Amino acid sequence: MLVFADGTTVGTIGGGCGEAEGRREALNVIAAYTSKVYHLNMTADIAQEEGMVCGGIMGLFIDYLGSQSPVELTNLYIDYLSGLESCYNPILVTVIEAAEERFIGKKLFLKNNGDVLGDLGLEELNRVALESAKTDLRSQPQLISLNSEFEPFVSSVTKAAYQLLIEPPTTVVQLLILGAGHIALPLVTMAKIIGYEVTVVDDRPSFANSARFPTADTIICDDFERALDAININPQTFVVIITRGHSYDKVCLKKVINQPASYIGMIGSRKRVKALLAKLEEEGVPNRLLQKLHAPIGLKIGAETPEEIAVCILGELIQVQRGADKEED
Numbered sequence: 001m002l003v004f005a006d007g008t009t010v011g012t013i014g015g016g017c018g019e020a021e022g023r024r025e026a027l028n029v030i031a032a033y034t035s036k037v038y039h040l041n042m043t044a045d046i047a048q049e050e051g052m053v054c055g056g057i058m059g060l061f062i063d064y065l066g067s068q069s070p071v072e073l074t075n076l077y078i079d080y081l082s083g084l085e086s087c088y089n090p091i092l093v094t095v096i097e098a099a100e101e102r103f104i105g106k107k108l109f110l111k112n113n114g115d116v117l118g119d120l121g122l123e124e125l126n127r128v129a130l131e132s133a134k135t136d137l138r139s140q141p142q143l144i145s146l147n148s149e150f151e152p153f154v155s156s157v158t159k160a161a162y163q164l165l166i167e168p169p170t171t172v173v174q175l176l177i178l179g180a181g182h183i184a185l186p187l188v189t190m191a192k193i194i195g196y197e198v199t200v201v202d203d204r205p206s207f208a209n210s211a212r213f214p215t216a217d218t219i220i221c222d223d224f225e226r227a228l229d230a231i232n233i234n235p236q237t238f239v240v241i242i243t244r245g246h247s248y249d250k251v252c253l254k255k256v257i258n259q260p261a262s263y264i265g266m267i268g269s270r271k272r273v274k275a276l277l278a279k280l281e282e283e284g285v286p287n288r289l290l291q292k293l294h295a296p297i298g299l300k301i302g303a304e305t306p307e308e309i310a311v312c313i314l315g316e317l318i319q320v321q322r323g324a325d326k327e328e329d
Contacts, residue, residue, distance in 0.1 A: 003032050005066075016041060018058065022223035026062050033068035035105035037061050037096055046067035063105060071109070076118050088112050089169045091155045093129040097163035099148070104297060111321050124150040125162060132166055141324065144167040171236045172197050173321060174240050176253045176261075178224060180207035183267070186310040187240070188216050194314065196238075201227045205231070207229040224251050233259035238317055240297065241266040250276055257289045263320045265313065293319075 001011040001019070002028035013019050018040050025038045027166055040058045065077070085089035088111040095106045100256055108118030108126065110133045120126050125146075126319040132152075145160035153160075165256055173196045177184050180202035191198050192215045202208035208221035219228045223241070233239065239261045241252045248268055253276070266273065273295040280285055298312035299319070319325045 001026075003027065003030070013060070015188075017219075022062075025060070026067065029062045029064050030066065033064055033066065035061070035063045037104075061094070062093070072107075073297050074108075075108060078234045079117050083109065083111050084119075084171055087236065088115075089235065091133040091169065093118075093120065093133055094165045094167070095125065095162065095281040096143075096165050097160060099161050102112045103162075118165075125164070128152070129164055129166070132164065145201055148329050173197070173262075173317070174234075174237045175317070176231065176233070176237055177201070178228075178239065178241045179213065179248070180204070181242065181244055182306040182308050183242050183253065185212070186307040187313060190229055190310055190314055194318075199231070202243075203227075225255060228252065233261050235260050235262055238263040238321070239262045239265070239314060240317075242297070246272065246276065250279070253285075253293070254280060257285060257293065263294065263317060264292060265294035267297045267309075267315065268295060270296060291306075 001009055001021070003009050005027070007023070007025060013022055016106060021040055022038070029036060029043075038060045038320055040060055042056050042058055043220060046053060054069060054128045080090055080092060090111050092109045095103045098104050100107070103121045103125070106118075108116060108120055108129060110116050110130060113304070116130065119127055128144070128146060130151055133144065142165075144152055144164045145154065146162040146164070147158070148161040149208040157271045175191050175196040175198045175225040177187060177198065177200045180200050184200060184202075188198050188200060198216045199315065200213050200216045201219065201220045201222070201224060202207060203221065203223050205221050208219050210216070210219055213219055220231075233256060237259070239259075241249055241254050241256075241264070243249050246268075249268065253264070253266060266276075268276070277290050277293070277295075280290060297316065298309060301312050301315070303309045305311040316325075
């Protein structure tokens with residue numbers, strides 16, 4: 001959750017009186033210009049009165065970002081954001097607890113090309129951070145506790161000498177919807193609610209227009225093949241193929257299957273999908289590429305209406321985005 005000096009917020013840490021307390025403490029951090037860890041007691045009487053049945057103690061790392069931040073930290077964030085926009089998938093590491101307070105809030109990040117920017121203040125911390133950042137974090141942050149010898153450990157009793165928060169890149173999903181038919185209508189609306197950046201492509205002017213899709217970020221009315229030649233598909237791109245016909249699906253799939261998209265899904269019956277994949281293999285498309293296709297598209301929830309199908313598609317997108325599909329495997 002982002003808290004501004006005037007008290008306004010963006011995002012959430014869960015709501016309720018706990019979030020209100022976290023917001024108040026964030027305003028104290030803004031006034032003090034210093035990052036800190038704050039422990040929010042969820043077991044007190046007030047928590048019970050509010051119906052906060054989770055219990056326990058929630059630790060909040062409240063990071064100061066503002067005019068009093070060191071210039072080098074501000075520049076580091078600028079470089080980090082540039083790395084996100086340039087698809088370098090930077091992994092950010094922050095010291096949130098340390099034996100000496102001066103280390104709290106120090107950061108570094110690792111790009112996917114191996115470049116490292118920033119410094120945690122100690123060579124040992126930098127070493128542990130980089131070793132951990134190179135492991136498979138999927139899409140979830142990781143908290144690493146270290147003892148005084150800078151060795152990782154897991155314990156609910158012993159207090160850590162240092163704690164590192166390792167955050168994989170969080171970027172806006174670029175949802176590319178190929179086909180502007182009935183399913184695309186609710187899919188665009190729901191995807192925007194979730195926060196996706198949505199592009200709709202169709203070759204029919206009566207379908208691909210802003211009156212039909214007022215919330216879409218980009219609408220392209222053009223031949224599918226020509227349109228896809230001009231679109232940048234990267235690891236933040238999720239592709240949904242829901243065109244009006246088998247031949248258009250084939251054109252789209254053949255153009256995107258070798259692209260580095262995080263997700264490619266195509267609508268159609270199992271029989272139709274099987275026939276299309278066999279045809280593409282005959283035309284020289286490697287089977288290893290076709291294996292990453294999600295088809296028939298969406299989670300199996302018995303969806304029938306366009307709105308229900310949109311829900312099952314988005315469910316699968318979220319599952320892939322959060323790495324839940326790998327956990328099941």
